[in-house]
Amino acid sequence: MAARVTAARMAAFRVLLAMERSRSAHCDELLRAPAIESLSQADRNLTTALVMGVLRWQLALDAILAGYLKKKFALDDAVAIALRLGAWQLLGMDRIPPHAALSESVELTKASGHRHPSGLVNAVLRRVAEDASSIALDPVGAHPAWMMERWSRQFGSAAAAAIAAYDQQAPQTTVRFKTSTDPGSSRAGAFLTRARQLSDSSDAPENTRIQDEGSQLVAELAGRGRRILDCCAAPGGKTAILAEKNPQAEITACDISEARLNAMRRNFAREPLTAKIQCVLADATDLPFRDDFDLVLCDAPCSGTGTLARNPEIKLRLVASEVARQQERQIAIIRSAYRVLAPGGRLVYSTCSLEPEENSMVVEAFLASERSAQLIDVSERLDTMEAEGSLHPDGARRLRETALRESCLQTLPGILPCDGFFAAILTRP
Numbered sequence: 117m118a119a120r121v122t123a124a125r126m127a128a129f130r131v132l133l134a135m136e137r138s139r140s141a142h143c144d145e146l147l148r149a150p151a152i153e154s155l156s157q158a159d160r161n162l163t164t165a166l167v168m169g170v171l172r173w174q175l176a177l178d179a180i181l182a183g184y185l186k187k188k189f190a191l192d193d194a195v196a197i198a199l200r201l202g203a204w205q206l207l208g209m210d211r212i213p214p215h216a217a218l219s220e221s222v223e224l225t226k227a228s229g230h231r232h233p234s235g236l237v238n239a240v241l242r243r244v245a246e247d248a249s250s251i252a253l254d255p256v257g258a259h260p261a262w263m264m265e266r267w268s269r270q271f272g273s274a275a276a277a278a279i280a281a282y283d284q285q286a287p288q289t290t291v292r293f294k295t296s297t298d299p300g301s302s303r304a305g306a307f308l309t310r311a312r313q314l315s316d317s318s319d320a321p322e323n324t325r326i327q328d329e330g331s332q333l334v335a336e337l338a339g340r341g342r343r344i345l346d347c348c349a350a351p352g353g354k355t356a357i358l359a360e361k362n363p364q365a366e367i368t369a370c371d372i373s374e375a376r377l378n379a380m381r382r383n384f385a386r387e388p389l390t391a392k393i394q395c396v397l398a399d400a401t402d403l404p405f406r407d408d409f410d411l412v413l414c415d416a417p418c419s420g421t422g423t424l425a426r427n428p429e430i431k432l433r434l435v436a437s438e439v440a441r442q443q444e445r446q447i448a449i450i451r452s453a454y455r456v457l458a459p460g461g462r463l464v465y466s467t468c469s470l471e472p473e474e475n476s477m478v479v480e481a482f483l484a485s486e487r488s489a490q491l492i493d494v495s496e497r498l499d500t501m502e503a504e505g506s507l508h509p510d511g512a513r514r515l516r517e518t519a520l521r522e523s524c525l526q527t528l529p530g531i532l533p534c535d536g537f538f539a540a541i542l543t544r545p
Contacts, residue, residue, distance in 0.1 A: 120223045124159040128166035129224050132197045169204045171428040176258040177203045184240045194228035202241040206248050214245045255280040262436040278530030283424040289314045291324035305329050306533050307511025327353045330527045330534035334466045341411025347400045348415050350376035359390045370398040401448040403456050410461040414453040416446045418467035418474045422536020440473040450482045457544045466539040475538035492541040493523040
């Protein structure tokens with residue numbers, strides 16, 4: 117039976133099944149697995165579109181499918197995934213023939229050893245196909261209700277809706293020019309002069325690195341130093357920008373994972389500018405250094421709710437009670453980073469989270485316990501970046517209007533075309 121299912125749909129089914137059965141599985145890693153890489157380019161593209169579409173819209177798809185299930189019972193994982201795949205193709209992919217979406221979902225159910233439920237899959241998807249023209253996928257409904265409620269309280273209902281809409285689209289491919297800023301056929305970034313937006317990642321010029329503009333902005337905010345530490349560095353994109361902005365500096369990059377650290381070493385070794393970066397295996401909560409770094413970047417591990425367009429599985433796994441789960445570790449990391457900061461030095465604390473428990477509340481807790489530390493208004497740094505040409509004037513204006521919150525930075529997906537990043541700049545007088 118499996119032979120009647122196309123390679124792309126079978127691959128997508130297996131990736132989604134692995135995601136369903138393991139909270140530690142990540143879609144980006146699974147989509148780079150040898151089994152996927154061996155497919156044709158067309159099949160790889162379709163596999164990615166199926167997987168990411170189902171993950172982004174899973175909550176909305178499940179709500180729609182529930183209306184067609186007469187009996188409310190728990191479906192086997194394989195059956196639920198076959199239904200989601202079929203429904204996504206029928207409702208969200210206009211180039212897929214309905215008969216192909218329906219028949220191959222039925223065959224996937226049979227191939228997974230569920231011959232009896234294949235009739236259920238067939239009946240439900242036929243009804244979805246009949247009603248497809250009157251069914252609208254709602255971005256808000258594709259997010260947990262608790263998540264939308266807290267974003268509405270924090271940012272306002274319009275901004276929360278914009279975040280939800282942004283999360284449901286494949287994010288724009290953004291690159292950073294390493295040396296020159298020749299735009300070629302690309303479009304200027306939203307705010308950084310070295311950022312460019314591409315229509316396709318395969319169009320990236322040789323002189324660029326693919327990196328979200330919000331991520332680039334955090335590294336740009338850090339500025340310049342002579343002895344620089346990136347204490348949660350992997351995968352190394354921000355560290356590379358620090359090296360680019362500080363070619364004469366002594367730079368140390370730390371990570372707690374030896375595998376990630378080794379991958380970062382290999383990437384750094386490819387370019388003269390980053391080859392001299394010292395990579396150190398270390399736990400950021402207990403950094404093994406003296407207080408002689410004049411610039412420390414601390415991009416702390418977090419929930420990642422600012423990256424749902426890239427990592428939609430986060431919203432399927434995170435529950436409200438877990439939002440503050442890493443706060444104790446985040447506070448320990450910022451304290452450790454401050455301990456190795458030289459007098460007069462700057463510390464940038466950042467996350468890719470939208471949640472105050474991981475952002476402003478961490479900074480507030482740190483400042484309450486470390487009376488010597490001072491918070492620098494991010495707007496001052498934006499002024500400097502605009503003056504030195506790192507920010508173009510329109511981008512600087514957009515950031516001032518939308519991303520400044522109580523002396524800190526918070527980019528909001530949908531309000532700006534980038535991931536959601538928080539950043540605070542601290543100094544040791």
